[in-house]
Amino acid sequence: MAGLVPLLSLQDITKRYPGVVALDRVGLEVEAGSVHALVGENGAGKSTLLRILAGAESPDAGRLMWDGVASMPASPRVALEMGITVIYQELALVPQLSAAANVFLGMERGRGWRLDDRAMADEAGAAMRTLGLDVDPATPVFRLSIAQRQLVELARALTRNARLIALDEPTATLTSTEVDHLFAQVRAMTTAGAGIVFVSHRLDEVRAVADRITVLRDGQAVWTGAAGEVDHDRLIELMVGRRVEYVRLPGTRQPDAAAVLEVRGLSRPPRFRDVSFSVRRGEIVALAGLVGAGRSEVARCLAGADRWDAGEARLGGEPYRPRNPREAVASRIVYLPEDRKRDGLIMGFPVRANITLPVLKRFARWGRVDGRAERTAAQASADAVHLRPPDTARTTGTLSGGNQQKVVLAKWLLADADVLIFDEPTRGVDVGAKVELHQQIRALADAGKAVLMISSELPEVLALADRIIVMREGRVTGELPGEGVAAEAVMALAVGP
C-alpha cells in the first residue's frame, strides 16, 4: 500500500446506452505500484470502463478521484495529460507512421513549428530498448508484429510518464514467450511506481500478475479483493453468477442417427486449429466460448466466406469444400452472421426483397420477376416466422432488431437450407424477442434442419443446445451434453486453467 489515498478511485460510475445499462454504479480503486485486474464475461462492461478512464466516453453518473481529487477526464487529451494511458486491444496506432512518430503522436517534440525527428527517434528508441524492443524507431508500424506494436504502445506510455496504464486483453494475441516478456515489463513499471489496470480472460495470468481483482458482471462490480483470496473456480463462479435464465426448449424430433455435416481436423492458423465436430438433422449444436475463440472463423469457412488450410468437411457423406458463399448456399448451408446490418440484410430493401434475394431465380422468367409469385412466397415465409407487422412491403431498416432477425430466418427458410449456422442470433434484441427467436430456432430443428449456433450468452446456449462444443483460443476444449449441464462447467472449458 502506497499513500493514504489511492492513485485512482472510480466511484459509482454509471453508463447507459439505448436499451442497456453498460455500467451500473461501478467502483474501482488502484494503488500506485500495484496491478489491478478486471475480469468478466464478454459484455460485462470492462471495455466501457476503460473508455471512460481514457476520456473517450463520459459516464452518465459517478466520480473519478485522481490522487484524491475529483477530476473526470473530458477528452483523451485530458486523460493523457493527467497521466492515464489506455492500451486498447485493437491497438490505437497509425499504421503508416513510424514507431517513433506513433510513440510521440499528440505530444511531438519540436522547436517551434518544426518537428525534431532526431530527438524523437532517439527518445523513442531508448524507451523501446528499455522494453526490450530492438527495432529501428523509423520502421513504419505496419511492418511490426502485434507483440511489437503493443510494446510501441507501452513505449508511448513510458515517454508520457504515465502514472496509470490500463491494458485491455493485452495477451489475447501473443505467444507465451511474448506474454512473459510483456509481464516482465509490466512488473518493472509497477516497481517504478505506476498503477496498472489489467483486463484479461486468462484467469491463470490474472492470478499470476495481479495484486487485486475486480469481477464485473452485467455492468456491476460484483466482487473485489486480493488475488490470493480467490481460486480459479471461485472466479468462474463470480463471473457467471446468477442471471436471467430462459426456459429450456427441448426438441420434439429425435435427431437423425447419421450426421449431415461432419468436420474433421479443420485448421486455419492462427485463427483455429484441429477443429472437429458433427451436426445432425433435428438437433441444435452450440459452439460456446469467449469472443475471439475462433468460432466465427470456423463458421465463415463452412459458409464459404473464407478457406480453411487443412482438415476436411463432409456434407451428407460427400466431401464439402465451398470456394465462395454461393457454393455454400447451393449446397444448402447458410450462415446467419452476427452483424446483420453489414452482412445479413439490405436495410433499404423492402422485407420481401430481402427474403427472396437468394432464390430470386425461382420467380424469374427470362429475367423478369413474377411479382405476385414472389409476394406470395415471401408472405408465407414471413408468416411462418411470425414477423410483426406481417407486412412484407415494409422497409427492412424500420423493423426492430428481433424482427430483422426474423426476416433473416424467413429468407433462409424459403431457401430451404439443410444446415443453418447462427452467429450470435439474438445479439442486440430485447429479452422478449430473444425468447421468440429461440422458439423459431428450435422450430427449425424440429422441422428437420441441422442447426449450428454460436453464442457467447451462456443462458442461451443452455436453453437451446442439444450438444455444446466449447472452444478456446482456436481449439475445441470439450464437448458437453446440452441437457442438465452447469454454466460453470461450460465457462471452465471456455476460459481454461
Place this chain on the structure above:
Amino acid sequence: MRTWVSRYGVGIALVALVLLAAIGVPGFFSRDNLTTVLLHVSINAILALGMTFVIVTAGIDLSVGSVLALAGVLTAATLTNGSLLGAIGVAGTVVVAMAIGLGTGVAAGMVNGAVIARFGVAPFMVTLAAMTIARGAARLFTGGVPIGFPGTGDPAFDAKVAALDALNVLGGGRIPVPGLPRGFPVPAVIMLLLAVAAVFVLTRTRFGRYVYAVGGNEEAARLAGVPVGAVKLGVYAIAGGCAGLAGVLLVGQLRSGGPDAGALYELNAIAAAVIGGASLFGGVGTAAGALIGALIIGVLNNALDLLGVQSFWQEIVKGTIILLAVLFDVWTKRGSVRTP
C-alpha cells in the same frame, strides 16, 4: 523492391516520359517549350498541392474549381473598382484584390472544413454542395459575363488597365534568366515555392504529422490527443487557399475574371494527386508526388499537342494513366498495408 518502386516510381515515370518525348516529339525538348509546360502546369499543380493535404486525411474537395472562379471574379472586380483605385491607388488596390482572392479561398475552405469536422458529413457531399454554391455565386455576382478590361470611355480607364497590368506580372510575367530567351514564368516560380512549403509542412511540422495520423487511423489519432477537428479544418482551408491563389493567378494571366473559369479543375487536381501516389483511403500521399503528378499530365498534354494528336485522344490517354496509377498503387500495397 515494392517499397523502393512505390517511393520513386512516379519520379522515374516522369523522367522516362520526358526522355521519351525528348526523343520522339520534335520541338519538345527546347528550353522554351519546357518552360511553357511549367507555366501550363502551374495552376493545376497549385490546386493539386492543396488537394493532397485533403486526400491524405481521407477527404476530398470537389469545390476548388468553383472556388477558384469565385475568388477570381471577386479579385477582378476589386482590381477594376474605380472608386477604390481613386482612393488607394493602383498598388494598394492590387494588394487588396489579391488579399480578397486569397481570403475568399481560405474562407470557403474553412466553411467546408467546419461542416465536415463539426457535423461529420461526408466530405464528398459537403464539397459538392460548396462547388455548386460557389459557382452559382460567381455567376450571380458577374451576371454571367467576365469582369476585366474596361470599355473605352471609362473614366478610370488608365488606372484599371494599370491595375490589370500589375497583376499580370504575377500571373503572366517572366523573370529574365540568362540562357532563356523568354525568361522563366512567374506562376511556375510560385508553384515551386509552394511545393517546397507543402513538402516542409507535411514532413517537418506537427500539423503535417497530424494530417497523416488523421488519415491513417482517425480513432487512434483522437485517442492520442490529436485535435482531429482542427486538422480537418486546416486541410480544407489550405485547399481553399490554394484555389484562391490559383484564381488570383488566372486573373493576372488573362487580365479578367470569368464565372466559368476552373470548371473540372478539381478533377484534374485529384488526378494529379493520385498519379503522384496519394491514396483516397487516406494516410498516404506526398506534396512532391502531387507536383510530379501534375507535371506528368502537363508533359503528356504538351507532347500530344506537339504531335498534333486530337484533344479527345488526350483525354483517353489521361484517363488511362490515372487508371494505371491506381492499379500501381494497389500492386505496391499488396501484402504490406493490409490490416493484421
